[in-house]
Amino acid sequence: MIKFGVIGCGYWGPNLIRNFSRFDECFVKTVADLNEIKLKNIKKFYPHIEITRSADDIFQDVEIEGVIIASPVSLHYEFARLALLNNKHVLVEKPMTSSYVHAQELVELSRKKNKLLMVDHTFLYTGAVKKIKEIVSCGQIGEIQYFDSIRINLGLFQSDINVIWDLAPHDIAILLHIVNEEPYSVIATGISHTDNTIENIAYITLQYKSNKIAHLTSSWTSPVKIRKILIGGTNKMIVYDDIEPTEKVKVYDTGYTVVSDEEKHKILVDYRAGDVYSPKIDQTEALYGMADDFLNAIINGAEPVSNMECGLKVVKILEAAEKSIKNKGKEVVLNGDN
Template sequence: MSSKVRIGCVGAGYWGKNLVRNFASAEGAELAAVCDADAKVQARVRREYPSAKVTGSYDELLAMSDVDAVVLATPGSSHASLARQALAAGKDVFVEKPLAQTVADARAVTEEAARLGRVLMCGHLMVFHPAFQRVVELVRSGALGDILYIYAQRVNLGKIRTDENALWSLGPHDFSMIFELIAEPMESVSARGHAYLRPGTEDVVFVNVAFKSGVMANVQLSWLDPHKHRSLTVVGSKKMLVFDDTHPTEKIRIHDKGFDRPQEYHTYDAFLTLRDGDILIPSVPMEEPLRLEVRHFIECVRDRKAPRTGGPEACRVVEALAAAEASLRRGGAPIIL
């Protein structure tokens, strides 16, 4: 490998162009090639990145000896197949979320990467958000006490997808964050949703996850909503926290709220006392999450280390999504895991 990690990006459209931009400018990386089937996209890439090879053939990109790692920003249905082809060609792989659309495919890709000794990383972007990283630190430090339950909202008016429903389009963001905070196994998953806009493609989905310890998580996903919410609320035994990614400056609010049990009480009403304390808004130095994610992948390839959002972590997200999908098809019946 050269002194720089030589990157081949596959897909340079709606989201892929952001990955191309970040890998092209990242320290320690070189944008060696870009593959896209759209001739107009190819022309744009040639103008913006004249030093990169541009092709419409994935096989041609995989055959390039000056490509060390492949970055996949293609439709979710293609992720597993394209990732396995790249691994077989001796490339390290960054694949956008979700890793696959079935648990079997996600595990197969993960096992193949391990067998071949290649780096496999999934683009669970929110895990690299500086504010969420602070949330992880606060939870793991015990500042909130024991986690009692979590709920997440990822709703807006649009962007409507035709290739996947709201669960698979939006859900990976929130499940990846929830699983960073809760390491224990899931016990059951249930989901209800409806396709109000396009038959067969749910645009509104509500998911409930029960963990073996009794911790609960609820995820609300929609592209048919009057509000834009991107929030995660963590309720602990000591304090409560809200991560609001839509707020321009106050991304995290820590609420000193809850109920205390006095050592002595003489009436039932005195068994619990309400605590409504201060709200702390910690300062969080911000940096573009995608830039941090790209930097992490480059470091993992260079240093041959396991990514923070590697195959095992991505498989867990796919397991939750697949269970929620199965529950949707059964009218909301819980899927026992």
Template sequence: MINVGIVGFGYWGPNVARNFSITPGAKVVAIGDADDKSLQRAAVSYPGARMEKDCELILTAKDIDVVAIVTPVSSHFSIAKKALENGKHIFIEKPFTASVAEAEKLIAIAEIKKLKIMVDHTFLFTGAVKKIKELIDDGILGDLYYFDSIRVNLGLFQKDVNVVWDLAPHDLSIMDHILHMDPVAVTATGVAHFRNQLEDVAYITIYFPGNVIAHLNVNWLSPVKIRTTLIGGQKKMLVWNDLVSDEKIRVYDKGVEGLDSLEIESKEKAYGLRLSYRSGDMWAPRVTQVEALQGETSYFIDCINNNIPPKNDGHAGLRVVRMLEAIKQSLSGGGALVRLD
């Protein structure tokens, strides 16, 4: 049995606690939160666990194997460091850390201590992302052209991070997972409209090798909620609409034909050549409906028990933080290109 201590019982903490509590082989033994009201709510739901107003007691407790850190990103590093130093595996909210330097330090400690880090990139465990990953890995889409994601809605404004750090980690972790490529450069633009000076609208472009381009549109000021990703490939193209309950993923047999011939033509001739378009069937593969977080906590317990490096480990978390840091830098420069290679 793996004993889990939860640090932070605010908005997302209850979900993490509930999923660890129903994961076979795991047990929630302690919950910590400095806020009395949150702790009282936790006590009602987990009468068998001990409640700690001082979260440090969880990081150092002898009986705890895993610390789940569900606190604001600014506190991630210090909490995670102490947990790792005390020999705990950590399950930690995204984004992993507030900087690349912090992430690298945590990874180094974990490696020395032979501990697991899992960054809560929940979306990787949804039926939709699993299916997209499978379609790409199986070569159904062919070589990829672009990844274009829109994640907009009205609010929720965060008081300490801008819209990029709030919303983009979802897309960045998904993109990292399914493209499986190292980005070459990043550029980002955006604007803050309110006195808190936090960008509420932002646009991010990420260049990958081989002319693959990614773009994220994140916005806290949209009257409508949109969660749509387009992925263009040489063989097929895909649209993922995460807001519909059925047919979330649509695979289009559409594309541009006559490209091979271009290869052997002289440039002049190529220009004159009319490209033709292929427009065939559309297919919406069934996507399994699962609670992603449940799959994720089970997978973490599995990784620990069988000593498997999680796909969403510290390195995955670091890759996302590295992009976030570059985006931040580009934003301050009004959209300057920031190289990552």
């Protein structure tokens, strides 16, 4: 039986505790949180779980093999570092850290200690994203030309991170998982409507060396909740609407052919709008799939889907986007010196 310690049982932590409690191979031994009320709530539902106000009790417990971190983002690095230093496997919530240097340091420490470091990019385990990956990988939609995502709602303003660090990790992780090419550069703009200069609306554009583009919209200030991703290929286009209760993914047999009329110096576009179909998607709870992946990686040494390299790349793009926002939309080359 693998014993886990969970740090942070606010909004997301209880979902992790619930899912890890479904496996025979493991159980949550201890939960740490500064908030007594939240700890008491956990005890009410899971009387066998030990509760503590100090995360250190988890790091010092030799019986605990893995630490699950669901604290505010600004604490991810320190908690993950201490867990690895105490020879524990680590599952950290998205984004892995709030700085690229810290994420790199954790990846190196994980290798040095030979302990697993995984990031919970939950969406990679949804039936919808798994199906989209399958459709794109088998070449059905052709060459990807654009990836356009909108993730907006009347969201909780965070005090330690801006809207891109809160919402865009989901879209960036999905993008990196689906598009088999690393973006070349980032251009981002954003605005803060509060006194603390923390942006609540942001637009990120990712440019590629090849003929594709990605655009992500993140906002905590929309009257409606939209979770939509459009992926355009040279043959077909996909619309993924996560708010839809059924038929979240639709594949459009839509496309166009461009013919240049050199004599008239004109571009002629021939449109094609064919059938639309909605594939059947796996309904398993994504968080259960993620927990299963973490366990399988610990027990069998399998490579998790949401591995630390993926977490590292997500942080790299977020940091570049933040830099671009602070420089009024200046292009930041991802592997450059800027």
